Amino acid sequence: MRDYEKYIRYRTFPSPWCPGCGIGVTLKAIATAFAELDLDPDDIVAVSGIGCSGRMPTFFNTNTLHTTHGRALTFATGIKLARPDKNVIVISGDGDSSAIGGNHLIHAARRNIGIKMILINNGIYGMTGGQVSPLTPQKFVTETTPFGNIEPKFNIADLLMGAGATFVARETVNRMKPLKDVIKKSFLHKGFSVVEVISNCHVNLGRRNKMKDPISMTKWIAGRTVTKTQYDKMTPEEQDHKYPVGLIHENTSRLEYSELYYKHIVPAAQEAAKKGPGGAAFAAQKNTITYRGSK
């Protein structure tokens, strides 16, 4: 058994993913990062929303929660606040995270809550059969844009940085080792982290855009992949068609949200409560809900 395999729940296979889907590659990268950090599977909570990507936690030998479409980050926020000692990770598709759940993405970034998010961007609503998403490139044909998508896509990294995110990275399913390395790095970051994984959905996106097999789609991804330094030298028009990869932004100066909460709010509330009427009961209650007490 290889190291990463202890994080994989083989009995739930086969997976729902089409042959050649990048979600499987991402699964292995995440499991390998777990292994290299030697995390205890029981200390990991993998949370997901709905979509092909959302099915991933089912295959992790960890605690898992398969939530409603778009809400993985909110469930995970609750988990992280109650148990900041756990490694809470979120797996989410581009639709799940930037369409129906877009609101939660910016708020998680604003709070800097220590959730590790892997955002699998295949540029389409995969599970429902290929409808346009806020991350579908322009001109692409989808089930709901038969004459090509006219809407601009989000640049997730820019959006996150604008919202105050402290760790933003991007990789592609073509680059297994850098993908695993950056995921590992994100797990070591204290605040909210997002690794956007550019993935292939040759079945529901590629097929309609002359890339019906995994090879042609991953080649297309490779053609658009550039390093951050290369990217910075490009004109905005050139940049529009490229994905800079690697660590894009990191800020270690902001405190993580649950740490702020337990170090500042809880003691302050206890102090205030001691002085106020009926404060003793409140103070006692606060003492019991510190997260280590809930073990």
Add this chain to the structure above:
Amino acid sequence: MSEEKHFISGNDAIAMGVRLSRPHVISAYPITPQTIVVERLSEMAEDGSLDAEFMHVESEHSAMSAAMGVSAVGARAFTATSSQGLLYMAEGLFYASGGRFPIVMMNGNRALALPWSIYGDQSDSLGLLNSGWIQVYVEDAQEALDMVIQAYKIAEHKKVLTPFMVNLDGFILTHTYELVSVPKQEIVDKFLPPFTTVNKMDFERPMNMGMSTSPKDNLEYKYQQHRAVMDSVQVIKDVDKEYEELFGRGYGGLIKSYRIEDAEAVLIVLGSITGTVKVVVDKMRADGHKVGVIKIRYMRPFPEEELLEECSHIKSIGVIDKNISFGYEGTVFTHVNSAIAKSGFSPFIMNFIAGLGGKDISKSHIEGMFMTLLEGDKKKNKVQFVGMGVQINE
């Protein structure tokens, strides 16, 4: 004038019905088993065969909000959803009915999480009966198409001005192909003229919408809304009659009975299961059992009067519910019981909870239900779960 026949699915039928109704704006978010409706309509909007804007909204909450915006300026809106999506719209559903926005929506009936299931039951729409929407449940793809067209006419009627939900069983109807007669556009145009309403914003006559009330006048608003849905009963019947005259297909008002004249036991059902029950009725009748079936078409307005007229002579009445109000009984059963109690007659009643999360309801299950009704054993638990595959330890 003969209609063209198409071999299409329930979802296709909905999309065709929508195109014939000439909505101005369609806003929808994909969800199984409704996705095909969204895809067909976006194709039609882009290839020009449907003169409408298609909005690729980012969620169902936005789909419903956008539809209300469309309706607020006096344009015709359509949206479609299912299950989790319908629940996510819930805030908008109540707002739409309170705002008297006659939006038409297709809902593909599907189970609710948890546990996850993409398969059919009717927990979604029945859980939202109180949202103020008219609710019809269709039996086949033809009825789905016809009801979209009727829905606009009913919803937009000035006495009604209430949004309208067309429900069809997920997969069983949304994905099954049938031969469907597609009405001619000229005749639909005659039946369904362009939408006009006083309840809209325009530049000549500016209007404040979405007002607050005080405790003094809130009740009065709600009363008027209630009246509108009550008044829709007559409108539904009139519209169906007019539709039958023009297109040769009528659905007979709010309920539809089959072989109940001399029946001793009757099953009351919603939606696609009706066909299977009819087959069982025919077989059991041939064996000498006096059984029949009543299909409830509308859950809102609830067809209390029609139901009582039809079944006051029946000794044994069973209700199949593809939903369960946990801790009580099936929602349709509660409604039927309430109607029966008000009228004062007391048949033997049973509630059969079946088909949850797409579980098959077989002919033998239905035969079993009829036998239970005919036996009339009063000691039996009134709420029975039918077709449980595994033994659950109590």
